[in-house]
Structures are given as C-alpha cells and as structure tokens.
Amino acid sequence: MIRAENLSFSYIHKPFIKSISFEVKRGEIFGFLGPSGAGKSTLQKILTGILPGYGGSAVVNGKEVRNHSNSFYEQIGVDFEFPSFYEKMTARENLDFFGSLYKGPLQPIEGLLESVGLEKDGDKKVSAYSKGMKSRLNFVKAIRHNPDILFLDEPTSGLDPVSSSHMKALIREQRSQGKAIILTTHNMQDATELCDRVAFIVDGEMKAVDTPHHLIMSKGAARVTYSYLDGIEKSASCPLGALSDDSLLAGLIKSNRLLSIHSSEPTLNDIFIEMTGRALQ
Numbered sequence: 676m677i678r679a680e681n682l683s684f685s686y687i688h689k690p691f692i693k694s695i696s697f698e699v700k701r702g703e704i705f706g707f708l709g710p711s712g713a714g715k716s717t718l719q720k721i722l723t724g725i726l727p728g729y730g731g732s733a734v735v736n737g738k739e740v741r742n743h744s745n746s747f748y749e750q751i752g753v754d755f756e757f758p759s760f761y762e763k764m765t766a767r768e769n770l771d772f773f774g775s776l777y778k779g780p781l782q783p784i785e786g787l788l789e790s791v792g793l794e795k796d797g798d799k800k801v802s803a804y805s806k807g808m809k810s811r812l813n814f815v816k817a818i819r820h821n822p823d824i825l826f827l828d829e830p831t832s833g834l835d836p837v838s839s840s841h842m843k844a845l846i847r848e849q850r851s852q853g854k855a856i857i858l859t860t861h862n863m864q865d866a867t868e869l870c871d872r873v874a875f876i877v878d879g880e881m882k883a884v885d886t887p888h889h890l891i892m893s894k895g896a897a898r899v900t901y902s903y904l905d906g907i908e909k910s911a912s913c914p915l916g917a918l919s920d921d922s923l924l925a926g927l928i929k930s931n932r933l934l935s936i937h938s939s940e941p942t943l944n945d946i947f948i949e950m951t952g953r954a955l956q
C-alpha cells in the first residue's frame with residue numbers, strides 16, 4: 676500500500692533524505708525509529724503529500740504522492756504529534772467540523788469517543804482537555820473517515836500507562852482491519868510491542884529494516900546473569916548458549932551458593948546503538 680523507492684529530499688541544497696526504499700503492506704505496522712532530527716517527520720511529510728519536491732518515487736495507495744489529487748486525503752489518516760483543534764469548540768464540534776472536510780462516509784462520533792474513553796467529555800471545549808485527552812481525540816479524528824492508511828507520530832506520547840496500553844490496542848485493531856500503518860516513535864518498548872517491522876533512520880538514511888525480533892536476535896545473544904556470595908555479594912554473566920562451559924556457575928550450583936539467576940536479551944535500543952552508533956533518546 677506504500678512503496679518508497681530511492682526517496683530523497685533536501686530542505687536546502689544539501690541532500691538530507693538519501694535514497695530510502697521500503698514497502699508497507701496491508702495489515703502491517705511499520706515503525707520509523709531514529710533520534711531527534713533523523714528525518715522521520717520529513718519522511719511522513721513526503722508520504723502525506725506535504726513535501727512534493729522529493730526525488731525518487733513514493734507511491735501511496737497506487738498513486739505517486741507528488742501527483743496526488745484531493746481524494747488522496749480521503750484514503751489516509753494523519754495523527755501527528757501536536758494535535759490541531761479549535762480550542763474554543765467542543766470535541767464533538769471539532770470532529771463534526773473536520774469530518775465535514777471528507778466526502779466519504781464517516782464513523783459515528785459517539786462510538787469513536789467511547790473507544791478512547793472520552794464519551795463523557797464530548798461536549799467539553801478542547802481548551803479544557805489535558806494533553807492525553809487531546810492525543811486520544813487526535814487519534815479518533817485521524818480514523819473518523821475510515822482511511823486505508825494511517826500515519827501516526829508518537830501516538831502514545833503524553834498518555835498515562837493505562838491509556839497508552841489502550842491506545843496500542845486501538846492501533847492493533849486498525850491493523851486487524853487491514854490498514855497499513857506507519858508509526859514514528861522514540862519509544863523502543865512501543866516499537867517492539869506494536870511494529871511488525873521497523874526501520875532505523877539516522878541522518879536521513881535507513882540503516883536497517885527488519886522485524887524487531889529478527890533485529891534483536893541477529894545481533895546480540897541472550898546472556899545469563901547470576902549472583903553469589905563470596906565474602907561479599909558478587910555477580911557474573913555468560914552467554915546463554917555457553918552455560919555448560921561456565922565452571923564458576925557449575926560450582927555454585929553444586930554447592931548451592933547461587934543467590935539469583937536470570938537471562939536477559941538485548942533490547943531494540945541496544946541493537947539500535949550497536950548498529951548506528953547513536954542513542955535513540
């Protein structure tokens with residue numbers, strides 16, 4: 676549903692986005708991960724038709740984005756990080772207004788507000804909404820016209836843990852309806868939980884693309900860390916695959932002197948740092 680080939684872009688004369696290619700299929704959540712200034716929002720802007728002066732090709736729902744007509748916006752939903760609403764209007768009035776910009780059928784406001792726990796706040800002015808409430812309202816604004824493709828920028832930013840987990844469930848539900856979703860985040864936990872595939876973006880270049888699981892497994896072996904008493908508490912670790920070669924561990928098990936033992940895999944964040952030499956947050 677989305678295909679980028681040799682995508683490039685420059686804000687000034689210097690090339691910034693450099694030869695990026697990827698594909699996102701129906702029913703897939705694809706994550707852009709990268710540090711601040713890496714080019715994630717720029718890529719989203721190219722794919723949503725805001726920056727038409729790009730090089731290469733960006734095809735969204737079968738159309739080259741730079742040639743898009745207004746009907747393009749009937750097919751995509753955009754939830755960018757900073758919600759845009761008329762603050763003096765209520766949530767319901769805002770959804771009515773933004774909904775009126777679309778030709779196609781709209782999802783009923785009541786059900787949408789209920790899906791994000793705002794059913795009792797629909798008649799409140801948006802100026803009285805908290806940051807998290809605005810984020811939830813922004814999400815339903817993006818899906819009101821039931822688009823095939825969703826662009827989400829930091830969709831859990833500003834949400835408390837319960838709302839964040841609820842938001843992730845809503846995003847998965849959109850995926851199960853067959854939508855293609857591009858999600859931008861700094862949050863590795865969200866990316867690991869939500870994304871079918873992720874792209875590491877650094878300095879306008881794509882450094883790796885794969886499933887979070889493959890990325891984690893390809894680079895770092897899981898390790899086992901254990902602690903024991905030897906006058907004072909000490910700890911040691913060894914690769915999971917080499918447990919039987921660890922004579923210290925074998926001795927501790929035999930003499931029943933182990934205090935704790937656990938295994939840990941590298942996180943996506945560790946892999947990002949290893950592959951790109953840059954920290955994400």
Ligand SMILES: Nc1ncnc2c1ncn2[C@@H]1O[C@H](COP(=O)(O)OP(=O)(O)OP(=O)(O)O)[C@@H](O)[C@H]1O
Nearest residue numbers: 686687691709710711712713714715716717718861
């Ligand atoms: N309109 C513009 N004119 C000139 N430079 C710009 C413009 N918009 C963005 N940039 C520059 O392009 C680079 C990439 O910005 P972009 O917003 O795509 O990064 P990002 O990866 O989305 O960062 P963040 O995670 O902080 O949102 C930055 O160096 C930014 O200063």
